[in-house]
């Protein structure tokens with residue numbers, strides 16, 4: 001049993017309503033469960049395969065889910081990078097290992113299932129790339145059409161390829177992501193499409209399972225969870241989910257929620273460092289990490305609460321720091337991620353170097369998307385292949 005509740009005024013909405021914001025005050029909504037009716041134990045969850053739907057009692061879907069077997073992503077111990085930073089327990093949860101190559105699949109399995117549950121016929125989103133790739137793939141699985149709006153020229157190649165190949169109607173707008181989100185929101189309200197950006201509270205329900213899995217894999221609650229922040233849905237979702245585990249008595253502490261943004265796109269980091277009550281949108285966000293090139297994070301209110309309530313923090317890193325960490329993860333750990341994903345570990349490096357971490361902290365960085373999402377940024381950083389004549393002598397001469 002659950003209902004939708006406004007995070008600001010507490011107004012309640014029925015689970016059958018298609019609604020994205022509070023009709024009374026315009027703030028965000030969240031799914032609230034009736035915990036007295038939730039009947040599950042840790043042991044029961046542990047007996048199921050490590051996949052997202054292991055946690056079905058804390059998800060809103062009552063029909064057969066639209067699933068591509070998302071979740072169960074690896075938790076890697078970053079031994080080499082950790083040692084360099086003096087951190088014994090530094091981990092990366094590799095969300096790039098989901099079906100479409102990013103954490104968005106956790107949101108989409110739940111969001112697209114809810115679209116069907118609510119009788120919606122077409123799904124839509126604005127995207128810096130990964131949301132569109134995932135939406136297109138899950139809509140294809142569900143057998144319904146999808147429409148995606150992208151900021152023209154600012155989406156990594158692999159993500160556009162995915163949205164196109166999975167059959168979405170792909171529209172590139174001459175404007176940034178924030179404008180695309182406003183447009184798709186208006187389109188959905190006017191034309192009755194189902195909006196599956198992170199303003200949709202059901203989508204975030206799926207994403208909260210990143211935190212559940214991290215705890216199950218670690219065998220306990222980490223001291224800190226670090227996430228790259230763009231539209232700020234993921235950090236909010238993980239925080240919400242862990243709060244629910246506390247209510248169920250499954251855990252008894254929260255990690256310090258830590259958000260990392262790119263220097264050229266850092267409204268949440270600014271709000272935290274300047275102790276502002278809300279974020280001031282950045283009208284011209286810019287970063288090589290196009291996934292987090294977002295100036296007006298729609299979930300800012302939830303994210304600021306998550307960070308402040310857990311004594312966490314938010315900071316920014318430069319594009320150079322992001323790319324250097326993308327290379328370090330690839331070459332020192334064998335972990336291939338896209339630039340935005342490397343931001344979380346780059347943020348921890350910066351905090352460690354500035355003496356802002358207790359060296360005994362157990363830290364889980366969420367690395368959000370796969371290296372192959374953005375092949376152009378990868379190729380630009382690497383030496384091109386050495387081309388030789390097809391004989392052994394030439395081969396030996398270049399290897400010497």
Ligand SMILES: Cc1ncc(COP(=O)(O)O)c(C=O)c1O
Pocket residue numbers: 102128130131198228229230231232233234235291292338340341368369
């Ligand atoms: C790869 C990647 N990392 C991080 C983010 C940021 O997540 P959020 O928008 O939930 O803050 C996004 C999308 O925004 C993304 O695609």
Ligand SMILES: N[C@@H](CCOP(=O)(O)O)C(=O)O
Pocket residue numbers: 104125126127128129130131132196197198199230231233291292
């Ligand atoms: N990085 C995101 C931006 C949109 O965020 P959402 O969580 O609101 O869908 C993307 O991949 O498009």
